[in-house]
Amino acid sequence: MPPVDPQLAGLGDQARALQPRTVALRRALHRHPELGLDLPRTRDAVLAELADLPLQIHLGRTVSSVVAVLEGARRGPTVLLRGDMDALPLREDTPVAFRSEIDDAMHACGHDTHVAMLASAARLLARRREQLAGRVLLMFQPGEEGFHGARYMIDEGLLARSGPAGTPDSAYALHISATLPSGELHTRPGPIMAAADVVRVTVTGRGGHASAPHDALDPVPAAAAMVGALQTMLTRRVDTHQPAVLTVSHITAGTTNNIIPETAFLEGTLRTMSEPVRALLHEEIHRVCRHTALAYDCTAEVRISSGYPVTVNDADEAERVGDLGSRVLGRRRVASMPNPIMGAEDFAYVLREVPGALAFLGACPRGIDPNSAAPNHSNRVVFDEAAMASGVAMYAGLALNALR
Template structure:
């Protein structure tokens, strides 16, 4: 996952002018940094996958226990929802931090590396949890400044299990009473300079669907293909035909990716199999293009198979929708970063990512934004830094100060 943004020279100074409601915010986040780092490393040592994260949930509950929050846990997953009531009436904002890890063996050599075989926080969700917990602590101390309420969303199951959708079904947006009116998620990335916040309006991450094609012919002897109907040639032809479909059916102004990632057929060298399997991923940045690609994949595969005397069974499995930032909230996130952290750490994101996020379910219902936080360690060359999802990825802990600051600034700004 490589994030491209507009480069600005680095500065180590605080913003020269701060609005009164943001005064001292970055310094308060820095004061919490030992606590933020300790929680992050605890969770990093004990990663959990999927929707059931009892150890992570317990760590979050313990961290929030002394704060003035109304806390509930999920029924169908190990989520934590904490509500902070402000001193005065007002709207409701939501801040999200995902909690789950990946099926990966860690090879970083860190002294707080994963102690769970085959599971690693390689996407930085441990930092998201720690930043959100510290933002809850910071905002609790500033409760008298809030006109409204903050919903802190600690979410399992982002890595493909639709955890956000399940939390929505369990009443997340109404957890505080008055419905959530604005939302923010921050995602850390190892491929940006540490501490940089980047965001954009409109699509910021792609939809992600999978396709599965079974081509059926008639098996036979490898030396006598004329007595069989070989499913392998049409399957091979589909690989190229799908790329031609993208180039000729999809507008060049509407990005679409169709990647064939898995082919399987046969058992040995002298047998023509009866079936062949092809699978892959579909990524788009608009729902209209998404629907068109789904339709065209079916048409291409069925017709290519028919041309070879075979049949094709095509299944498209919908995944996460396009993640679309609000046209106003997206740019305003950068304004908040400039006001609290400094202009050199606030960089417009040039291009959407073709990765996917289930925060898209939230943004389909609530105006809001996803932002990225750079965390490439200063000892690592940015050009060769291991990316998110690598077994060797590293994140700079100090970047979390900026994440905590942005979470808090977003709430303070919305609830003034």
């Protein structure tokens, strides 16, 4: 066992004592999920939960964000802790008694647990304010699910809330996972999540009667050829040691069986782990689609919408998160991820500006094999609420450890 750290002593017990409050907030949010950047009900629930704490509250001007600042007893650095708040457009299909009451909206990525854990961590830290030499910046963020909420908050001055230093000295986020053992902490140095871009291609030919394709310019064979050509390009232009995924997941063309359409449409996602590979593939996708279309005497309009950048953990901060996890949760509950994952996360915007780290908190339901559990973003996903006490202790511990 690691030696007892007086700064962190009792954190687990205090987090478990707050568990009824943590669970109550999580379930209230789960019943009433909200999507995107405008989350008035969620924002108000956060404000109500924080109302009795000694915090400076700052509300977003263009989005439903909440920034709460806890000043320590002495001056020192600033640490940022993030909890995202938005849900996903899914109809929930789980057996829990507190399932979503909103049609086609569900907290399927566990952001309700993130909010509840961060709010309880704020309460725990407020009780230990005398131990803090510095400032805690609590970032309650809307719009993580593809809406660039973190970028909006940064543009509105989030990082300037750290005081005269200009930006926080460190930043941390936890992300719950239904496919990791409950209560375990997993992280890694360097890239941990991918950049995500949307690829859209419109192939234009000339419509006509399906019985006389020689009188038309059929865009469908051109579009079909592009799918294969793009996969070949990926394996021939990208180093095998550089992770990259290109998936064409949406194809639309035509209206009936006897009409050759004028256009065909392709849509997919590009995931990369480095900015040079990302830039290369943007160029290659344009080139392959244009030239494949020309081979069929068609044209191709290629649009690539840049999404989140690569989420990169600072090596020292990732090590600190793992070390803290060993002391707060126990050495056996901390694992180093051998590889990054190809999902995307807009905490990347914060980590571009501030040294910090993202870590995954396991919450696989009891009695279920993590390998067969419904994953995040599934309409059947269920999280073990007992894991939230570990998340509360970790959030609070990260601040206490940084602000000694």
